Amino acid sequence: MARRKDHTPVQLTQLTIDTVIEFIQHRSISQLSLRSLAKLIGYSPGTLINLFKSYNYLLLAVSGYTLGQINQQITADLDGLSNSSEQDKILTIAKSYLQFASEHPWQWRQVFEHRLEDNQIINSEHQQKIDGLFAKVEPLLLALAPNADSNELVRCCRTLWASVHGICIISVEDKLFAPSQISSESLIESLINHYLTNWISHHR
Template identity: 25%
Template sequence: MGRRSDHSRDELRELILVAGEQLIAETGYADFSAREVAKRVGYTIGTIHNVFGNVDGLVTQINTRTFTAWADALDAALAEAGEDRIEALVLAYFRFAADNLNRWAALYDHRPGDDTYTPEDEAPRARLLGIVTDEVARTLDRPVDEAVATLARSLVATVHGHASFALTGSWAAMGQTDVEAAALARVRESLAAAAG
């Protein structure tokens, strides 16, 4: 029997999120189980549905926390960056993905319905993209506008593709080395073309 009155709703939400984060970090999204999360916290799966609406709601909230941690990691890298802030961002992307592989992959493996996201879920995603967009604008010495934002999204996709290939072993299988340098070179080429 679950401990139905042991925790307030906020405490229960945090307890479930922490257990869910740990489970995704251990198993990845493909093997994620809300039943296992419920078991770990000593409540029923019905409690998870009560608090998060459904499993998509729970995973979305876990992913929101991952986006927050990722944005924090980018901010920390920029705080310590020297002159080359773009390099700091690219390397921080790879470091976060490698250090949090299953959590990072779950961001892309989980595909909830459009109505699953709330403004609170969108804020960390927007913050992450905003960090990159601001640095792209700074590098180009331009204000943030739609063209700069579109370029920033494309650069994130470029780095993501390189990181994905690296972390799945595809990059090495193609006989390539130094994936971070290759990603950084593609980013620099794109920025140079945009500046020209």
């Protein structure tokens, strides 16, 4: 059997990713397997391995796709805020990130639960995409505190990012298990308000 040409490699790649993305809107990625995925798209497991090298790389492609979506979402939400304050923009980024995590908990988890065994090599591309999210915040911080030294800027950026990420984690956890009374959005607001306000006043 060969050259069915139902799909070109590119089409098949997209079909695969789309199918996984659709799946993790409703269920955890751990419920999916290479075999069951192959059945879903009507190809054999071997075909998917030929295409992605391994199931792990397939999942890496999926989380790459998700990171792209997140980046897009943030960019969109940032649009039209050109005359807002830098602090508002940072708040928008954080809320946008949280919103994606809240609306797609299984998908969002997939990105950060994924592990490449010991192959940290290709993970750099992954890391680069995450750094891309970072990169949106740093210039905003610089505008807020032009006199802060570079180290302090990176420190603030990482602290903010890690904290927002942490809030998203417990938000998703709560969403899936024990819903909390206090909205995660208010945690984000509390963080940005207090942390950033104080940081700025110390570095201008």
